[in-house]
Amino acid sequence: MESVGILGLPQAGKTTLFEILVEGAGAQAAATSGRERIAVVVVPDERVDRLAALYKPKKITHARVQFVDTVAVGQTSARASARGPDLFSGVRNCDALLAVVRDFENAAVPAGAGVDPARDLRDLQSELILNDLAIAETRLERLAKEIRVGRKEGEREHVLLVRIKAALEAERPLRAETFDKEEAKLLRGFQFLTLKPLLVVVNQGEGGPRPLPTAGAHTLVVGLAAHLEREVVGLKRDERDAFRRELGIEQDGLSLVIRACYRLLGLISFFTVGPDEVRAWTLRQGERAVDAAGEIHSDLAKGFIRAEVVPCERLLEAGSEAIARERGGMRLEGRDYVVLDGDCLEIRFNK
Secondary structure: OEEEEEEEOOOOOHHHHHHHHHHHHOOOEEEOOOOOEEEEEEOOOHHHHHHHHHHOOOEEEOOEEEEEEOOOOOOOOHHHHHHOOOOOHHHOOOOEEEEEEEEOOOOOOOOOOOOOHHHHHHHHHHHHHHHHHHHHHHHHHHHHHHHHOOOOOOHHHHHHHHHHHHHHHOOOOHHHOOOOHHHHHHHHHHOOHHHOOEEEEEEEOOOOOOOOOOOOOOEEEEEEOHHHHHHHHOOOHHHHHHHHHHHOOOOOHHHHHHHHHHHHHOEEEEEEOOOOEEEEEEEEOOOEHHHHHHHHOHHHHHOEEEEEEEEHHHHHHHOOHHHHHHOOOOEEEOOOOEOOOOEEEEEEEOO
16 A cells, blocks of 8 residues: 655645545544554545446455655754654655645735745755755765775765765755666665655645646646635535535545546556455556566465456446457456556466
């Protein structure tokens, strides 16, 4: 299950967004410490519902994404926190970060320095850069001592961290840098925040939306009127769509954020179907049939023989597996078949 950490400056609407995700999906949020809340959110996918209507299974399982809500980021706190209590500990293990920036006026919640989402994004990025810089500097100091006493094992890591330090001092997030496989492996344990893909949610007001901030490398920017969406998800579920149409909202906030996360992380969904269960699974784009088998169960990957594949739309159009097979919509693929979004898979394997 993928995990996304939510960050934001004070009064940006970060907690409002978290509540939209929780209530929009009917998820259960739980406090895990004094600073973080976690919600496991069901991924909306009408294909699962249509497949369930076809098979009428005993169990229906949607894919899920975990969101971690943290305290608001305070200005100039990141360098100190990297050497003392870690204010970002709740999001270090996350696969991506979600930054909420403010683009709304509200007299009840004044913006002391004025509303400027691009500036706020720069400020938030600076906090993350300072945090990463402190971590890199601490490790460089330790490596330098080891190298001085003749321990040469860390020389390559030292060279890499010198390069990283230079990028961070130039205020370049690490997601904008290029690393080879060996370098990426060396960096994995540091959990650098600016190396993680970043989704920026611009919390817009009720007026006409302004241009969104420019996205950098491995960054995606979307706009959401969180205040309006919060009102919508406060209604009964069967009343929400009509109210959105009345407000001119084309897409619900939960779907907007989930789809953006999938796009940012390069994720796709595949399905396993049958009378016992219809289930959505998550893979990275470009992963193979044997990877999908391993996602279902490690034994399926170990004993993999073939995957029976049918695109869900062709299966739904046919109305049954037998008709889909007769029409040539179902085929056998080997372990290196690249799974496509929407594929229904049945794995054949040696027990």
